[in-house]
Amino acid sequence: MTSHTTARPILDVAGLNARIGGQQVVEDVSFTVPASGITALLGRNGVGKTSTIKALIGLIDRTGRVELDGQRIDKDPTWKLIRRGVGYVPEDREVFGKLTVAENLRLAERDAHPRRELVEQLFPDLVKRSGQMAGTLSGGQQQMVSLARALLNDNKVLLIDEPTKGLAPKIVQEVAEALEQAAATVPILLVEQNLQVVRRLAGDAVVLSGGRVVHTGNALDFLDDEDLTRRLLGVHADAEQEAQEAEAPVAAGATAVSSSVAASSTQAAAPAPAAADPARKGAGL
Amino acid sequence: MSTVILLLVTGLGLGALYFLVASGLSLIYGLMGVLNFAHGSFLTVGAFAGWEVARRTGADSWFSFLVSILIGAAVGALFAAFTELVLIRRLYERHIEQVLITVGLSLATVALFEGIWGTDPVFIDGPAWFSQTTNLLGAQIPNDRFISIIAAALVLLGMVLFLKRTRYGMIIRAGVENRSMVTALGIDVRKAFTLVFTIGGAAAGLGGVLASHYFGYVSPLLGGSLLIFAFIVTVIGGLGSLTGAAVASVAVALLQQFANFYLFGTGDFVVVIALALVLLFRPSGLLGRKS
Amino acid sequence: MTTSETDTQHPAPETGDAEAQAVSANDGGASSRPGDTSAADRGGRRGGAKALAKWGAGGAAVALLGLLPLLNLSLPGVLPGPTYTPGSLHLMAMCMLMAAAALSYHMLLGVAGLLSFGHALYFGAGVYGLAIILDNLDIPLLPAMGLTLLVVIVLAHVVGAVSLRVAGIPFAMVTLAFAEAGSVLVGRNPGGASGGEEGLALATDSLPDFLVGVVNTRNLYWLALVVLVLVFAIVTWVQYSRAGHVAAAVRENELRVRVIGLQPYLIKLLVFVVGGVLASLVGMVYLLLQSGAVPRSVSADFTITLLVMVVLGGVGSRWGAIVGGVFYTLLDQRLTSLANSDAIEGLPDFLRIPLSEPLFILGTLFILVVLFLPGGLTGAAGRLGRGRRARAGQTEKARAVLEDAA
Known part of the structure; x- marks a missing residue:
C-alpha cells in the first residue's frame, strides 16, 4: 500500500495558500495523496490541518494548485468540485440538527444510484433512527451520519477531519473499522489526533507545522521516530508515557491525544518547530 | 366584548400583512445573512401592479381582484428574482455590501415610484363585499380583514409544505442551519438563494395588494412603513424562523391594536418596548436559534 | 499597550502588500498622526515630516474656508453665486454640517464596526431637543444646548445598552426600530411640542442677534466650520485613543479582545454614545442654520443618507466621510435644480421621470459605488494618484471594515 511512488496521485496539492481574516493559516503547502489507502495529515492543534482541508475544497479562499485525478479543481466553487x-x-x-437522519442522508445523495445498502450495512443504527432529528443524536451517531453522507456517493477521494474527536473508546474502534472498510475502495486523506488510529490505518503521513508542510513520508516510520514526533506533534513529553505506549498501544492512543493538547497549551515552553515563524505561532486558530 | 373581537380580527388582519413581509425577510436572512431593505419595494411594486391591473379590468369585480393578486405576486417575485440575480449574487458572501445594495435599491425604487405614480396616496376600490362588514359575535368586522387573514394562512401553509416536502425546501432548511456544509455536500446553494428571494418577493407582492385594500390606498411609501414593523417582527420571532415570524406577526399586530385602543394610541411604542424586552431577555428571539 | 497586544495577533508583515494592509487596518485615516507612535512606527518610512506637512495643509485649508465669506470667488455649476452671498454660504455651511454628521456616523461604522440604522435619532434629538427647549423654556442658547446634550447622553446610553446586546444585522434592525419610534413620536406631535408633519419653527427670542436672519448667514457658516473642525478633532482623538484602538480590535475580532480581559460591550457603548452626542451637536447647528426642525431629520431616510455619504466617500476613512458628506450635499442640490429645469421637462417620460428624481440618481450611484468602487471616492482617487500607499489601501480597508460589521 505504501509503494505508490509510480502511480499517479489522486490528489496533488502544490503551493496552497489560505488566509482567514488577514492571517495566513495555510502557507505554501504541497503534498500528494496516493490513489489508494489512507494518508494521515498530522500536526499539533492549530497548525492548519483543518484549514488545509477547507482550503482544498474552497470553503476558505485559497490560492495554489490542486489537482484531483489529474484535473485542476482549485478554480471550482466548492459545490462543483465536490461533485467531481x-x-x-x-x-x-x-x-x-433540525433535519432528520433520513433527510441528512438524502441531502447528500448526488449519484443516480447512491449506495444506500453499503451505508445501511456499515451503520445499522442509522436505519433505526432515520426519522429522528439529527441534532438529538449522540456524538458517535452524528459521526456515523457525517461519514454516511460521504460514503453514499462514489468518490475519488475522501477528506475526513478528526472523525474520532470526542468519542468514547468503543466508538473510536467502530469508526476506525468503518474507515478501514471504506479505504478498501477509495483513497482517504485523514486528519487524526488519535495516533493509535493513525498507526492502524495510515500508509503515508504529511506533517504540518505553522501552516507549512514540515515532513512527509511513511506514517509508521514517522511515528516510530521519537525525536521527530516529539518535535512536530508535541507528544512523548513524558518518557514514562512513552514506555506505557510501547506496552499498551490502545491506551497510549488516548494518552497521546491528551498530551498533545497539554503540549499545545504550553506551546511557548516547547522548542520552536524548525520551520515555524515565531510571529505566527500565537496566531493559530 | 364586541370591541375586543373587532380588535382581535383587525389585529389578525394586520398581523397577516406583517407575516407576508416578514416571512420572506426571515427566510432570506436565515439562508443568506442578508437584511433586505428592498423588501418594502417588492411590496410596493406588487401593490401598484395590482392596482394598475384592477383599474384596467374593472376594480369592483372579484375577477379583477383575483387577477390583481396574481399579478401583484408575480411582479413582486420577478422584481425580487431580478434583484438577487443581478445585484446580490455578484457580492456572494459579502453580507454588509449586499445590505448596502438593497438600501440603495430601496432609495432608488421609492424615488422612481414617486416619479411614476406621484407622492400622494392613490385611493383604491375593491369588490363591493370588501367595504361591507360581517357580524362576528356582535362585532362588525370589515370584510377585507378576512381576505388578508385567509391569504396569509394559505401562504404560511404553502411555505411549510414546500419547506417540509420538497428537495429545495430541504436545501433551504439545511442552508439556514449551515450554509457552507450544504455547498460541501455538492449542492449549488445559490439556486436556493434565488428561490427564497423569489418566494419572498411573491409573498411581499401579494401582501402589497392586500395591504392596499386593508388601508384603502397605495403609495410609494406603503412598503417602507410595513417593512419597519416586519423587521421588528423578524427580530422578535427569531431571525430565520418561519414559525417565529408567524407567531411574532400576530403577537406584534395584536399588541399594537390593543395598545392603540386602550393605551391612548401608543401601539408603536409598545411594540418597540416589546422589542427591547425580547432583546434584553432573549436576544435570539422567541424561536430563534442560539447564535 | 493595547496596540502592542493587537499587533502580536497580526502576522508579521512580509510582503509590501501585507504591510499596506496591516497599516490600513490599524491606521484609521489617511495620515499618521504625530505623537501616535504605533501608527508612525507602522507607517515606517512615511515619517513625521510628512505628517506635519499634512497637518499644516489641514490648518491652511481651514483658514481658507474661514476666509471664504470675506472673498468674492465664484464656482459656477457648484455654488449658486459668489462665496460671500448668503445662498452660497448656506449651501457651504450645509456641506460642512453634513460632513460633520457623516463623521459622527463614521465613528460607529468605521471605528467600531457598528452598522447602525438609527443614527438619525441622535441628530434629530439635537434638532428637536433644542427647538423644543427654546420654544418652551425661557433660557439662553448655551444652557439650552447643554440641556439638549444631557438628554441625548441619557437617550444614547439607554438605546445603546439595549441594542448592543445583539450585533451585526440584528443590531442594524434594532437601532432602526428605536429610531423609528422617535420618528413616530415626532410625527404624532405630542402636546403640540414637535409640530408634527409641519415641523417646528425656530424660536428666535432667546437667540443672540448675530445668529438670526439672512444677513448673518456667514456667522452660521463660521459656526458650521467650527463644528466640523471640532467633530473632526474629537473623532480623531477617540479613534487614536486607547478606547479607539480597542474598538478597532473589537471590530476585527471581538473574542480576542474578550480573551485579553477587556469589555467589548462597554467600549462599543462608549463609541455609540460619543457618536450620538456628536450627531446631536451637529443637529443643533443644523437647526440654527435651517431656522426650523423638520421630521425628515429624525427619519430612517436621514440615517440612510448618512450611510450613503460614508460609503460614497469611502468606509473607514475620516476624509472619506467628509468628502462623501460634501459630495452628496452638492449633488443633491444640483440634481434638485436639474429636476426642475426646462431641459428635463422636454424629455420623453422614460428619461424625464428617473432624471427628475434626485434620490433615484443618488440611489443608483450608490449601488454602482458599492458594486464597482468599494473604496468609495477616496479609494478611487487613491488609485488614480498612484504610489500613495495609504490611499491605495483604502479599498481593502473599506472591504475589511464592512466585513467586520457583519
Missing part, C-alpha cells in the same frame, strides 16, 4: 468526486467529513460532524 470529493467526499468531505468535517471536523465536529456538522450534521443538520
